[in-house]
Amino acid sequence: MWINGQSVQGEAEPLDVLNPATEEVIVTVNNASVAQLDAAVDAAKQAFSSWQYSSHDDRKQALNRIADNIENNAAELAEIVVKEQGKPMFLAQAEVSGAVAWTRYAAGMDIPTDIIEDSENKRIEVQHKPLGVVGSITPWNWPLMIAIWHIMPALRAGNTVVCKPSGLTPLNTLKLFELIQQELPAGVLNVVLGDAEIGNAMSEHPGIDKIIFTGSTPTGQQIMRNASSNLKRLTLELGGNDAGIILPDADIDAIAEGIFQTAFLNMGQTCAALKRLYVHESQYDQVCSKLADIAQQQVVGDGLADGTTFGPVQNKKQLDLVAALVDDAREQGANVLSGGSRSDSAGYFYPPTIIAGAKAGMRVVDEEQFGPVLPVISYSDLDDAIAQANASNVGLGGSVWSSDLEKAQQIASKLECGTAWINGHAEVLPHAPFGGCKMSGFGVEFGLQGLLEYTQPQTININK
Known part of the structure; x- marks a missing residue:
């Protein structure tokens, strides 16, 4: 795992990662302890104290360098996706290409300042500030792409991240974070492995300011209950029956x-x-x-x-x-x-x-x-x-x-x-907002609306 820029071994129970095409064990990894999750959140909070003030240009450049790293390691990432998720190689290659494109799109986005009034005596504007520590919980069906969907707009907006991938498909996320670590200050991005215990601990953690989750409706409901402890912001993309x-x-x-x-x-x-x-x-x-x-x-x-x-x-x-x-x-x-x-x-x-x-x-x-x-x-x-x-x-x-x-x-x-x-x-x-209604969740991803979900609006009222 990656905590505060360092590669660390999980302290909790071991987890076998299977190849669904063969039912054979690819590798055994260790889940994180709750103490390690706490350490990841602490690292993200400490990194946020400076990362939130990084310039938009610096963040854009970092995301573009990350996209370069993903592109340069595309073959390895695609093979990992096939082995742990099962999809055919052509589809895994498309997933990696999509990850690159989505990262570059996030890098190119601008965060606006909305001018409400600019008269002789008064100026009122709305600025969009980063939230803090974002907790990302990703599923097993598009493990690389959805991690990118969660992480890149969070970083672009000036947040720091703690991510928990699905225990069924953790390997490509670990490789992705290895590549990302090279381009960011320590603690800006952290990844922990774990099951429901770690997921629950994230959703109720007082140090996490937002959870973005893609997965089942029952799990989304549990996250929403847990998030009430500190009124976390939520983006929930849940089940559908289209x-x-x-x-x-x-x-x-x-x-x-x-x-x-x-x-x-x-x-x-x-x-x-x-x-x-x-x-x-x-x-x-x-x-x-x-x-x-x-x-x-x-x-x-x-x-x-x-x-x-x-x-x-x-x-x-x-x-x-x-x-x-x-x-x-x-x-x-x-x-x-x-x-x-x-x-x-x-x-x-x-x-x-x-x-x-x-x-x-x-x-x-x-x-x-x-x-x-x-x-x-x-x-x-x-x-x-x-x-x-x-x-x-x-x-x-x-x-x-x-x-x-x-x-x-x-x-x-x-x-x-x-x-x-x-x-x-x-x-x-990447430029069209996407999200559900009814029990499919709330909040949107993608486009400007999706990016602003990672921000807190602040109204600045200026008396000239």
Whole structure:
């Protein structure tokens, strides 16, 4: 781990990091003790006393040097991602490239001063000051990219950071921090390993001023309860069960590949992946058939193997959930058109699975699968499809697929979600705010709005 610029060994219980393609142990690491977390927070607080006054130019230059370091170590980082997370190499390479691009974008952002009044006798302006110590808790599905999403705007705004990566995928974060340490003063960035004990200790720690968390809704709720101790600022990007609606005028041949890729991005292990697809009855059979054909063309295997297009589920717990949801749908009369059972070989492999005849009340529709499964639901009335899409206590993303953009935009505005895409899904961009509503959390990431989530506004009222 990295605490106050030093590489340190964890003092708590050992943790095996597995390769999901082989189920073999890659390496054993040690979790941090709560005392080590305290040391990391103390280091971050001490570093903040000077880092908060660093110039914007100095921070920009530091982030650009970090981007250079990531780029220069891209091959190693991508291989680590494949080994501990499971995704195919081409997708891991895209994750590393995205990390570089996102870091450079954060480096280029300016933090504005808002002028409220500038009259003969008075000037009122709003400045945006860093918060202090930011606690980052990252998940296992996009371990490198999401760490970058959390850390870079925090640093750009003048905060210091204590990060806890998922115990399932800690290795690329440790390598990333090794690269970052070279460009920052000691204590500005710290990383500790740990399970729920360390996560809870972070969210209730009096020395941490903000928590940014990407993960499940129940964990987000626990963080929110813990954060009340010192009224921490929170950005919570939680679970989603994103719905897509295909309108009857859509060109199925043109959109089928896009639907498949956005539903099965990262083997479906993406918060904002398309997870429920509503199709008009006039096109239902055609859509199901095309999606099943694309699914059957995928090459499922180890992400390091040539030609692999579809990797394993990351861990056994998630694999068991996916299998249970598919079995439940099958028992309730749904038709599994592709996939539908795990591989007999070693590794947590589950092929892309298309489920026809899905309907509300089936677990695979009502619950977030977070895996390689897509239920396809038939509708006859568009208003009913919208109601079904909104009949969820989560609201991260949603999409409408149509040749009529004006009509699609009207429907998209009725979806209860933080981002609505038209003729696309799961696309996040560094300049477009992204966040959820309902039980998918609150606060946004990306763009100026996302950057300002790491700041405290201060109104300066000047009497001339």
